[in-house]
Amino acid sequence: MSRFLAAVLAGFLLVHPAQAQSVVTVPPGNRNATQPTIPSFSYTRTAATGGNFDAKYKKIRELLATNRDLQTKIRSAAKLYGIDPIHIAGALVGEHTFNVDALDRLQTYYVKAMSYLNSGIDFSYKGESVESFVARPEFERCKSARGDEALWSCREQVFEQSFRGKTVDGRSYPDNRFGAVFFQPYYAGQTFGLGQINPMTALAVSDIVHRVSGYPDIDMGQAGEVYAAIMDPDKSLHYMAAVIRSSIDKYRDIAGFDISKNPGVTATLYNVGDPITRARRLKAENIRRKSNGQAPRMPEENYYGWLVNEKLDDLRKIFPAP
Numbered sequence: 001m002s003r004f005l006a007a008v009l010a011g012f013l014l015v016h017p018a019q020a021q022s023v024v025t026v027p028p029g030n031r032n033a034t035q036p037t038i039p040s041f042s043y044t045r046t047a048a049t050g051g052n053f054d055a056k057y058k059k060i061r062e063l064l065a066t067n068r069d070l071q072t073k074i075r076s077a078a079k080l081y082g083i084d085p086i087h088i089a090g091a092l093v094g095e096h097t098f099n100v101d102a103l104d105r106l107q108t109y110y111v112k113a114m115s116y117l118n119s120g121i122d123f124s125y126k127g128e129s130v131e132s133f134v135a136r137p138e139f140e141r142c143k144s145a146r147g148d149e150a151l152w153s154c155r156e157q158v159f160e161q162s163f164r165g166k167t168v169d170g171r172s173y174p175d176n177r178f179g180a181v182f183f184q185p186y187y188a189g190q191t192f193g194l195g196q197i198n199p200m201t202a203l204a205v206s207d208i209v210h211r212v213s214g215y216p217d218i219d220m221g222q223a224g225e226v227y228a229a230i231m232d233p234d235k236s237l238h239y240m241a242a243v244i245r246s247s248i249d250k251y252r253d254i255a256g257f258d259i260s261k262n263p264g265v266t267a268t269l270y271n272v273g274d275p276i277t278r279a280r281r282l283k284a285e286n287i288r289r290k291s292n293g294q295a296p297r298m299p300e301e302n303y304y305g306w307l308v309n310e311k312l313d314d315l316r317k318i319f320p321a322p
Contacts, residue, residue: 264309
């Protein structure tokens with residue numbers, strides 16, 4: 001795909017019909033005076049490597065500051081998707097501070113990408129492939145979804161409502177997320193690659209990445225190819241950019257908030273996922289608040305996004321404001 005065509009397609013993603021509601025810009029900075037509670041699993045993961053959050057932040061910050069090739073790739077991906085590079089940097093900081101340690105050499109990710117491609121793994125639960133699972137009648141309503149993200153958001157909602165923690169047709173399903181049950185055959189709850197992307201998240205923006213970046217569509221029936229795509233740093237950054245772009249668009253179009261000036265909020269959504277459902281919930285909550293004479297609730301950062309906003313001046317030394 002030519003750069004010109006990619007730019008045109010990226011521009012197309014930014015053009016939307018006039019919205020019925022006014023859009024409120026979420027200003028930079030944290031809404032919470034102190035950092036929200038960090039989950040116990042982040043402490044456990046960090047303790048297992050003998051580190052601490054401050055040291056992990058410094059490590060990913062150093063990688064971003066010294067690796068010129070990575071900086072170029074981040075800026076290039078951000079430009080294609082019409083976002084400030086600080087959003088990608090912020091998501092990387094959050095992931096590698098609270099979830100995994102940053103690798104010193106990106107080459108390690110390329111090697112892992114190739115190993116996953118030929119690993120012979122699949123997406124399934126107790127022998128039932130995800131392809132067969134989403135063909136069940138419970139998912140029928142998802143067939144009308146427009147686009148990969150709407151499709152997978154619908155499937156995730158169906159799983160939450162009809163399968164999570166329940167026994168259906170004689171088979172019990174764990175009280176866990178759809179993505180952890182069917183899409184992470186090695187370690188439940190684990191994400192992968194430089195961007196620490198969940199395979200289901202990658203599938204949800206596959207059509208966007210294909211249109212804008214020109215990478216082949218990935219398919220739930222080809223787990224090795226999905227893992228290879230999110231483990232490859234070059235491709236992973238484009239999936240990250242697509243996820244962030246989509247979150248910005250969904251919060252504007254559904255909830256009426258422009259979050260493009262607040263990398264802590266976009267990092268939070270990158271961390272928690274499913275921006276469609278979350279934007280709908282925020283919209284519904286603010287409709288109720290309005291009816292009760294209350295001011296609307298603005299999108300807020302979680303512990304992960306709070307750190308990004310807290311370190312924004314430091315990160316801007318690497319990625320200055322456009």
